[in-house]
Amino acid sequence: MSTQASPPSTSGVKLQMDHVRKTFERDGKSISVLEDINLDVRNGEFICLVGPSGCGKSTMLNVMGGFLSPTSGSVAIDGETVQGPDPRRILVFQERGVFPWLTVEGNIGFGLSKLSDAERKQRTAHYVQLVRLQGFEHSYPSDLSGGMKQRLQVARALAVNPDILYLDEPFGALDSVTRFIMRGELLRIWQTERRTIIFVTHDIDEAVQLADRVVVLSSRPAKIQDVLTIDIEHPRNLSSPRYLELRDQLAQKIGLAYSV
C-alpha cells in the first residue's frame, strides 16, 4: 500500500518525489531503505518528516538534496529532475556543519564568493542580523554555543538565497530549552523569508509546532505511512485542544508506524 501524499491544491508544486526507491548494497546483500515514496511539496510549505530512528528519514532528505541518487523513481524540483547537490537548495546538518576555521562572517559569506566584496559584506550583515548573531561577526565557531552554531549554519544556508532548505534534525543535539527557542527562531525566519522547508525530526512536538504538514514514515524500509495536516495558525498555542489533539494523533500514527 502506498499513500499518495498530495497537497490540497496541486498548484505551485515545488518538489515532487515520484515512486522513489533507494536500496544500498552491503556485503553483497541489498537493503531496501526507501520504498515507493510519492510526495508533492508546495512552494513555501513547511514539511516535517518524522519516523522511527534509522528508518531512512535522512536518506530521504539526502535523495531530495541530490546527495544520493534514487535507485529508481525520480525527484523533481520545479519540474526539473534533481541530478546532484545544488546551491539553490541547501542542506543543514545536525552537527559540525559550520566550518571551524572561518569566523561567523566567513561562514555566512562562504557561498558568496562570486559576489563583489561590498555585496557580500552587505548580505552577510543582513543574515548576521536575521539569526541574531550581532557582535559575534568575528568570533569563531568554537566560541559559540550549540544553538548559535546552528543559527550560523542556517544563516550560511539562507545567504545563498536557496528556494528550499533541507534540515536534518538541526536541533537534535541541543538541550530542550534551546531547541524550543530555536524552533521559534526558525518559524520567524521562515515567515520573513518564505522558503520551502523540509525538516527531519524524531520529535513529535517539534513536528506539530512547526509543520504545515507532517509526513510520517514507517520503519525500514520506509514508506509514507500517513500525512497529517496541521491546521493551526502561527503562533501556535501549545495548550489549545486542537494542538493536543493533533499531537496525540501524530503520536498514535507513529505508534502504528512502529508496529508495522
Place this chain on the structure above:
Amino acid sequence: MSTLRKPATWEKFFWPILAAALLLAIWHYSVIWTATKVFPSPLSVEKGLVELAHKHVLWADIIDSLRRVAIGFGLAAIVGIPFGLALGWFPSLHQIFNPVLQLLRPISPIAWIPVAIIFFGIGDKPATFLVFLGAFFPIVVACASGVSTVPSVYRRAGRNFGLSPAQILVRVVFPAALPQILIGLRIALGIAWLVVVAGEMIAVDSGLGFLVIDSRNSGKRYDLVVAAMLIIGVIGLALDLLFRQIEKIRSVRWGFRS
C-alpha cells in the same frame, strides 16, 4: 595529589626547578662517589659551556646545523605536503604508493648514511639529505591522513554550495586538515633536529653533531661533549616552542586542545 586543585604560581616553578636541581645533584655526587676521571661533573660542564661560548666555532656550528635543518625540512615540506595531500585526496594514488611508503618509513635515516655518502659524497649535501628523509615521511603521512579524515559533512557542505573539486580541496579540505598537517610538521621538525646531529657525526665536519664527536676524538673532552649535548637540547626545545606559536593562529586553533 589532587588533580582538581589549581597549582599556585610558585608551585608551577618550584617543582620543576626542584626536579632539575635533584637531577644535577645526583649527577654531581655520582661523579664524586665513583671518582670517575672520564665523565665530567656539572661544574666542569658549565666551564665547558663558557669555553665553547667564547669560541667562534660554536656559533658557526649552530648556524650550520640550523641551516641544514632549514633546507632539509623546508624541502621535505615543499615536496611532502603536496604529495601527502594528493595521497589523501586520490584513494587510487594512496593504494599505489602506500605500500612503498610504509616500507621506507620505518628505516631510520641513520641507516641511509652510507647511501647518502654514495649519492652526495661528504659535506653539506648528505647531512641535508638525511634531514630531508627524516622529515619527509611524517609530513606525508600527516597530510594524507589529515585529508582523508576530514569529516564528510564539510565536503558535502562544499559540494552543496556549488564548489568544484579543486575549490573543495583549497577552500574546505586543506583548512580542515591544516591542524593535523601542522602536527605532522612539528613532529617532522623534531625528527629533523635529531637526525641532523647524527648526520653531522659522520658525513660532514661542521655543525653541533660534529662538535660532539670532535670534542671526544680530539682529546677526550667530555666536558665539551656534554656541553654540546645541552646546547642541542636547548635549541631543539626552542625550535619546538617557536613552532607551537603557529598553533595559536585563530584559523587553526580549533584543531588543538588547549
